[in-house]
Amino acid sequence: MRTTHTLSVLVENKPGVLTRIAGMFARRAYNIHSLAVGPTDDEAVSRLTLVVGAEAVQLEQIVKQLNKLVHVLKIVELDPDESVEREMQLVKVLADPATRSQIIEIAEVFRAKIVDVDHDSLTIEAAGNPGKLAAMLELLAPYGIREMVRSGTIALSRGSKSISDGSRARMQRVV
Amino acid sequence: MEITGAQAVMKSLEALGVDVVFGYPGGAILPAYDPMIEAGFQHVLVRHEQGAIHMAEGYAHATGRVGVCIVTSGPAATNLVTGLTDAMMDSVPVLAITGQVASTAIGSDAFQEADVTGITMPITKHNELVESVERIPEAIKEAFYVARTGRPGPVLVDIPKDILNATLTWNWDDRVELAGYRPTVRGHSKMVREALELIATATKPVIYAGGGLVRAGADDELFEFATRLELPVVTTLMARGVFPDTHELAVGMPGMHGHYAAVRAFQETDLLVTLGARFDDRVTGQLATFAPHAKIIHVDVDPAEIGKNRPVDVPIVGDVKVVLEQLNEVLGAKAAAGELERFKPDAAAWREHLAQLRREHPLRVEQPHEGVVKPQTAIQAIYEQWGDEAVYVAGVGQHQMWASQHIPYTRGRQWINSGGLGTMGFAVPAAIGAKVGVGPDVPVVAIDGDGCFQMTFQEIAAAVQHDIPVVFCVINNGFLGMVRQWQHLFYDDRLSQVALPQDLPDLLKLADAYGIPGFRVQTIDELETTLAKAASITDQPVLVEFRVDPDEMVFPMVPAGASNDELIESAEEWHARVAAAEQA
Numbered sequence: 001m002r003t004t005h006t007l008s009v010l011v012e013n014k015p016g017v018l019t020r021i022a023g024m025f026a027r028r029a030y031n032i033h034s035l036a037v038g039p040t041d042d043e044a045v046s047r048l049t050l051v052v053g054a055e056a057v058q059l060e061q062i063v064k065q066l067n068k069l070v071h072v073l074k075i076v077e078l079d080p081d082e083s084v085e086r087e088m089q090l091v092k093v094l095a096d097p098a099t100r101s102q103i104i105e106i107a108e109v110f111r112a113k114i115v116d117v118d119h120d121s122l123t124i125e126a127a128g129n130p131g132k133l134a135a136m137l138e139l140l141a142p143y144g145i146r147e148m149v150r151s152g153t154i155a156l157s158r159g160s161k162s163i164s165d166g167s168r169a170r171m172q173r174v175v
Numbered sequence: 176m177e178i179t180g181a182q183a184v185m186k187s188l189e190a191l192g193v194d195v196v197f198g199y200p201g202g203a204i205l206p207a208y209d210p211m212i213e214a215g216f217q218h219v220l221v222r223h224e225q226g227a228i229h230m231a232e233g234y235a236h237a238t239g240r241v242g243v244c245i246v247t248s249g250p251a252a253t254n255l256v257t258g259l260t261d262a263m264m265d266s267v268p269v270l271a272i273t274g275q276v277a278s279t280a281i282g283s284d285a286f287q288e289a290d291v292t293g294i295t296m297p298i299t300k301h302n303e304l305v306e307s308v309e310r311i312p313e314a315i316k317e318a319f320y321v322a323r324t325g326r327p328g329p330v331l332v333d334i335p336k337d338i339l340n341a342t343l344t345w346n347w348d349d350r351v352e353l354a355g356y357r358p359t360v361r362g363h364s365k366m367v368r369e370a371l372e373l374i375a376t377a378t379k380p381v382i383y384a385g386g387g388l389v390r391a392g393a394d395d396e397l398f399e400f401a402t403r404l405e406l407p408v409v410t411t412l413m414a415r416g417v418f419p420d421t422h423e424l425a426v427g428m429p430g431m432h433g434h435y436a437a438v439r440a441f442q443e444t445d446l447l448v449t450l451g452a453r454f455d456d457r458v459t460g461q462l463a464t465f466a467p468h469a470k471i472i473h474v475d476v477d478p479a480e481i482g483k484n485r486p487v488d489v490p491i492v493g494d495v496k497v498v499l500e501q502l503n504e505v506l507g508a509k510a511a512a513g514e515l516e517r518f519k520p521d522a523a524a525w526r527e528h529l530a531q532l533r534r535e536h537p538l539r540v541e542q543p544h545e546g547v548v549k550p551q552t553a554i555q556a557i558y559e560q561w562g563d564e565a566v567y568v569a570g571v572g573q574h575q576m577w578a579s580q581h582i583p584y585t586r587g588r589q590w591i592n593s594g595g596l597g598t599m600g601f602a603v604p605a606a607i608g609a610k611v612g613v614g615p616d617v618p619v620v621a622i623d624g625d626g627c628f629q630m631t632f633q634e635i636a637a638a639v640q641h642d643i644p645v646v647f648c649v650i651n652n653g654f655l656g657m658v659r660q661w662q663h664l665f666y667d668d669r670l671s672q673v674a675l676p677q678d679l680p681d682l683l684k685l686a687d688a689y690g691i692p693g694f695r696v697q698t699i700d701e702l703e704t705t706l707a708k709a710a711s712i713t714d715q716p717v718l719v720e721f722r723v724d725p726d727e728m729v730f731p732m733v734p735a736g737a738s739n740d741e742l743i744e745s746a747e748e749w750h751a752r753v754a755a756a757e758q759a
Contacts, residue, residue, distance in 0.1 A: 012354065015306070016293070019296065023297055057482070060482060061479065061482075064478050067478070068300075069355070070301045070321060070355050070356045071355050072355050
């Protein structure tokens, strides 16, 4: 059974919304593998991509508990076969005149870009799925990695469907 | 019309129909206390902010309406934390308004600054730090709406002082728009029919009635449903009274200190019709062995409760009152068509079995004819004195369990206690709030323990000052009784830090200090006459102390973490079991 799930979450762009979500995960001892958040085409709405570690029953609870947060608008689980998932990675690797061309060659194989060059280092930008990024990192490791950073996963479903289909606010009587 | 943010708070509360707020003024909330002088609601001045939130809870428990409290920033707001958590656990609709330091000072560690929305995020249903004066009416209206709808709960609105002082053009709209909050009210009709089909095939069905029924005010709908299908009803600690204990279908309370027949009903049933209950560990005991033969129908307004602890056969998300109306509607149509019999489970033998268990395993109290008063006897006498019309409010511990076991409740909201969080000190302020809610004609009787009482008795001053005539009964056994009970049973009677001397403080002098009548019952022969005297005073708060037998323990009992099959009915049974285990 799959234990890693990617959730796309639309939230109102309100102060503390990320804290609410992170806090809920911590409080209920749920496991976040990665989290990425950014704006959408609607400035009132942000989109989170959460990769969580959970069995089916716990995943259901995670989704239900997320839904209880007032600022959460919509949650969709993305099927890995029906979606595009990407992470971005920046790697600063040691490079001298003897190794520089080999490193550039590796970067090219992974369709990565050289974004900074210094006398004794290169910084490589790569995007892709986690497996590809890990493979590139493994090949670069022998040259000496000075530092690296990797983003959380972002993902979209394949095809023309949109996460925001059918989510419209309704007025409710207060008293 | 230009008004201040503080005035907007008052007008918003008035527009929402709030008739009372419980509060305590201070620095950051000062602007709100000025227009409050003219506000169209009562303010009850508490003596500690924890009292304010428990009073708001008590009011909400007793009336079903949103309880409101107002306090200042920093230490006042942090004093709400226990009550907010309590309200979260027991789904109590509460609105807490807190002052905050000026928005320009936030983050500077200013005087009486605390990150109140941060602190209360996990213990509120929702909260908000108001960032502009124009937002005040919306924020309060939304908070009120979120607090009382769906699964009710506490909502906190934190308002900086400069925003209370700023001005806005007053504008009120009765509607709210919350894109991310749309509770499901009606149950899925296919699931409703499936539930009825499943009930029809059961031979040992039982209704597991939870606190959600009380919150929904679903007494009548439950009664119609249960009696029409002749389903036995078990009412949890949070639901006592929602189905009358006096009815032949009532089986009692389940769980750690439940009635024997109710605990057995769950262990033997083939179908749990779960209504607004959440499979709490104090009900289920060891989850793996709970209701091992049962299929599960689970109705709850909170989808996250369904399947959380126990897999479900027929899930129904919806307001339990509305779902019961739907169930009753289908049954009504079947009855009109002469088909009701097909939906009634063949459970006569089961009902007789449960009735027999109730006859054979009553609660046991060995009250001597003279001398010492057993705490259970004291509680029975309280009920005999104040009767079915009264609302009973308990603290947490032995007295709470006895009050839940020994009083025959006949309606929801007649029994108020802190179930999920187990908040000692709940009773005194909650009873005051409840009394404000139910008004002069309904007696409110707090049944408290001596430990609990000493956590919050300062609120008697609020009751006196505002003429709120609550009866405060203190079951004084000179111990933290429930802790002592566990130390006796599970720690080889090694008592550690559980003694609270019975005359410290002298509760009659305490009553005197507050200027209220105080009574003390020490022996069984004075029980009735003293209570009659206490009950004759209805125009001011009264304190009645019962000096009771400290050795009494709460039974039946399922040891923590054990299976409900391990239910013990007496201390002798426990000691015999321990001795047998040692021999083996």
